Amino acid sequence: MWWRLSLPLQPELEESLLWKLTAMGLHRVAVQHAPEAPDQRTLLAWLPAHEWPQDQRLELIASLAPLAETFDLQLADPQWDELADEDWSRSWKQHWQPDPVGKGLLILPAWLSVPEEHAQRLVLKMDPGSAFGTGSHPTTRLCLEALEAAPPQGLRVADLGCGSGVLGLAALGLGAREVMAVDTDSLAVRATSENASLNGLAPEALRVAQGSLETLETLLASQPSDLLLCNILAPVIEALAPGFQSILSAQGRGLLSGLLVEQAPRLTDVLEALGWSVQPLASQGRWGLLEIRRKVQ
Known part of the structure; x- marks a missing residue:
């Protein structure tokens, strides 16, 4: 038997809660949402019933509550449903649907076929079960839309904190020459590698390693x-x-997201003091996207 957790989810909490559950070793997770209503989301997680008696489930919810408090929010009331063994896998997969992004991108769970109405879109095949979702978070969508608006044709791309690898996959699909990607989490590195394989990419097209700035510098050679x-x-x-x-050329540009709109002024001050010109590029709800370029001397 399995327990399915259903937790109504404010968009601000998606990234943090997925990270927390993954860090706890819980990888059977999904975020249910409809593309036409991106602010209406439900976090779903499937837990083996024999490992999660009531006291452990209550403790799990209590451990998630402080993440909501960080954003001055309150965690919604959870719902627990019991499922038979044969139902849990089907239940998990049915919550992942083809997800159109921007004007011409399609995030596609690997086991699904491309719907006829989206046949002309650039397909990014993903395994949602590996780690870090598939790109439904507003900050990821902001980056994807910015890539689509100014395709990185022939460019060398660095992806710092690659997660599932979806941004690197999109960059290559939109014409990038190569992508160097790093993440401090070994699960993210594995997810990026697996998703690159799902999309038929050669290893030299998207190189990924565990680490941060120093590792990225090494990959960039x-x-x-x-x-x-x-x-x-x-x-x-x-x-x-x-x-x-050290990782962005003098003529290059950076797309920075993962930040709340209210955090942008402080981050802008920090970046400008370091010699960057900062431009707010887009926002979705409380989340924002900044573009940086070197200041003209």
């Missing part, structure tokens, strides 16, 4: 990128910002 993708939380961007100069 002293040849800074033309485009930096960085979809991580604002405090982490701030901490890493002094190293951006």
